[in-house]
Amino acid sequence: MEKMNKRWILAMVLFLGTVMLTACGQKYAAVPINEEVDICAICNMQVKDDAFATQLTTKDGKNYKFDDIGCMNEWKKQNGTDNIGMDYVRDYNDKEWIEFSKATYVYDASLKTPMAYGVLNFKDKASAEAFVAEQGVGTIMTADELASHDWTQNMDNMNMEGDGHGHSHDGDGMNHDMGQGSDHDMSEGDHQEGQSKENSGHH
Incomplete structure (x- = not known):
């Protein structure tokens, strides 16, 4: 009888341990991306529901999303990793969340x-190797190897995308403002000239 009780207690301990581990896993599960509200915790850009989105959840339940894995790395540099419950990236091919x-x-x-x-x-490594073989570029790395990666941004890519929008917007804005200013000044000048002639006539 005593032996059966010990077995029952052991079984319950194992069961409760499994339940607790499962609960912890659910607590740190990946959260769906909501493009309407999700903003990168580092660069404050919109987080799109694409293969580049990443996220982490801290042990106290706070979830942070990022539009680029480089931004998530920057968050880790600033805040450390001891309080991270789980961090996720997405597969480039099918957007599945991966630890x-x-x-x-x-x-x-x-x-x-x-x-x-x-x-x-x-x-997985096979998918990464297939991508490199197809594209003809790329160095395959593990998560551990990323720890020593220099995380340099390619400013040529940044400028190429940013300048295209920036110049167009600034140019339109500048022309619009200058045009309004010129029309306004001319109308005031004409108005003043008219008033001068009118005053001269009265005198």
């Missing part, structure tokens, strides 16, 4: 990502 430590990565400065860090995520 950061289990993914395989491909880096090349020419690869375009939202913040120009040039790092792509894959669910």
Whole structure:
């Protein structure tokens, strides 16, 4: 009887341990991206529901999303990793959420990502190797190897995308403002000239 009680207690302990582990896993589960409200915790850009989005949840339940894995790395540099419950990246091919430590990565400065860090995520090494073989560029890395990666942004990619929008917007704005200013000044000048002639006539 005593032996049966010990077995029952052991079984309950194992069961409760499994339940607790499952609950912890659910607590840190990846959260769906909501493009309407999700903003990168580092660069404050919109987080799109694409293969570049990453996220982490801290042990106290706070979730942070990023538009580029490089931004998530920057968050870790600023805040440390001790309080991270789980961090996720997305597979480049099907956008499946993968634990950061289990993914395989491909880096090349020419690869375009939202913040120009040039790092792509894959669910396994075979997928990463297939991408490199197809594209003809890229260095395959593990999560551990990313720890010593220099995370340099390719400013050529950044400028190429940013300047196209910036110049167009600034140019339109400048021409619009100058045009309004010129019309306004001319109308005031005509008005003043008319008043002068009118006053001269009265005298």
